[in-house]
Amino acid sequence: MFHSPRPLVAAAAVPIAFGRAGVLRRPQPRFNLVVDLTQQPFSKRWWRGLATLTALVAGVSQLAPPLGALPAGTPVAEGSDQARQEAALAVGALSQGSATGLTMSEGPLARPIVSAPARQSRSLSLIVSPGDDLARLLGRNGVRVADALQAAALVRAEKALPAPGTTLSLRLGAPDGAGQRPIEHLQYRARLDLELVISGSDAGLTVERRQLGLDRTPLRIRGSVGGGLYWALRSAGASPTQAADYLQAIGGSLDVGSEVMPGDRFELVVAQAKSADGRTLSGGLLYAGLERSGGSDLSLVRVPLGGKLQWISETASPEPVRSGLLTPVAGPITSGFGGRMHPILRFIRMHKGVDYGAGWGAPIVAAADGQVIRAGWTGGYGRQVRIAHEGGLVTSYSHMSRIVAEGGFVRRGELIGYVGSSGLSTGPHLHYEVLKDGVPVNPLGVTMVSRPLVDNRLMAAVRARAKALRGL
Template identity: 90%
Template structure:
């Protein structure tokens, strides 16, 4: 019996229900305005997509603004109402009071011109920047190069060049063919008591110095200490610099943080100069007084002694004052004065000072008033500072990470550097030595004896000066 071959199945048979089979068909697509016109050409879905695209293009073209050339010409006022409105806004001829500089409507009294004429005079206000040169500043703002160089040379000869931040008032003349202008007048304040004016004319530039009278009456500030001395000074009218000078002045005689109490009264007199136009410049502290409720009062006057200014208390005693050296750094002593096993060389060696254990970067201060005689690298001592004091005494500070005091006079407690480990050192610390006439001595047993350098005649002058300043 002949059997025909099994026909190919066009669709996979899947169970529809128990014991039944069916054919899997693709799901009907949902309705969407998004149609790919490259597929199913000329089908109903394709025609619907084409119609949607056509409608969108037509809508955009209808809603787009009309593109065309802008109207040319100057609009003219139409009607009496618009003319009155423009007259109220000062849009009109100068003969009718229009001075705003706005564009005026063209009319019988106003005609457009091809170009505006150059101003015959020009006034500028210039500020000198740091690092700027006067001639370059003037030339950059349109001054003829010859005038700029000449004016700068004359002012330099007067030793009155403007400092950074100075405002210059400059008036220039008519421009030449190259567009540059001559100087008609240059004026500025060189100092509080000096004005400089450079003027030009047919004979060329000339410079004039104008001295100004100053009122040099000192300023007196008084007040009471409240929660803190610094802020009490600021509240009384002292500037930050004046308050700092006052604290430094009395800080040499007492501990400001612990010995100044609420209720104490302070007084300071500051030198100042005041010009006729109200400008004021402070010139330094002259007097520092403190009335204390729990201790002796201070009445300090600044006088020149030994080539430098020092604060002297009018009640100072001429008796010698004995005091120990100030500890140069905050920290424990890790190695004392005398023989010891050297931590690096590993043999018994004389330790000429004491070592303070302190962290890297801890501040180091001067143990007493003195003159810095050495500040730099010192071989195995690393970075070192040496200070000479009265009586042939020298203090030495070694192994520093950074030096601050590189020369000059330093006061007791003044910062001179920071702890480090430079030179032959096993770690950060301060090696501190004291030498008497060049011989190392134990720093812990040294006592300073300071003898006053003032006499009875100087003290009489100090008391007279303090009385005069308090009486202002």
């Protein structure tokens, strides 16, 4: 086997010696400053290493800076010229004034004056903070007390108090002896269609209301359902409130979680007001439509009915309609109706409803039209809402994190609260029960009969309104 030759070492560099047994022995160097003090203690070599270490420590201690405490207090300037320079640069002690800027000497171009002239007019832009008072806001910015109080009184009389975040355009006059200034001009946008102007004169303050023209053409939003209806609505330009209103509107006619498919097309029309300078204010949802690939289309119009705004289908029929209860929350069923081992009490117990696995804060809607008969804390059920329906049916929604519907009449698909884990619960979910004449029944097998409150004249108005909104 071939091996690469090792590098040659000059014989003169390392002399070779042999011991008594003929074993090759490498000689130790005669003198080495580096000594291991743990080897051969108290030998000559050990004492030499200790002396070397002591000398090195002594040398370092001579070269090291002093370890005394730093001087405390403010150093005193050496001489009047240095004191003037420190004061001019604002590095002197506060107790000595520490004024910035040197005093200019009198000369042909610079002469001392007794007092500086005040600006005769001052313009400001103020933003109203939450909880701020107009009089205090004006007073903090140099307005004289009488003008600040009078301006606040004029605004209250016009019922046009500036909302938080409103920008005030303010121009003040020359200051009086106390340094306070009168109001010459105060202007701000009180509403989208109203601008308030306060002018000052020798006779006092006067107020002027300027009505602004608005374009009230509703806004039409259309799009296609992709991975989820809510995010498709948001991507098309609907606000979170508008998207929630749309889901609530169509939720009264179909199960959004299972009956709305990718490829279906949605359409909604919302009230909107737009000013000449481009500011917009969105209103409520007026129309909700859905073109379905796997079922009948929806066309809903919001009209006043029974003392409140309600959604009426363009194709509504006055005949009774049989339908099942609406699924109250989007989520899978994690525990069905019947006997089961209780997850906390650990014994077999009748499960009087159905559990839906949903995340914390998921919206819960009413399964059908009805009257809220209970809304609050109910022992192990936590926060609970109970709704009475026709035919002796009652639906119950438990373990909620927050309750929205605390009383009154609710429509099918209307928001009543949010999923939580209150009461005797192991995690966020909705416990949903249905009672028939006080006896729990399986919610998945309940069928209801609803009778839409519509007539021919109302349906004619609904169809005309739907046609007009779709034609925008």
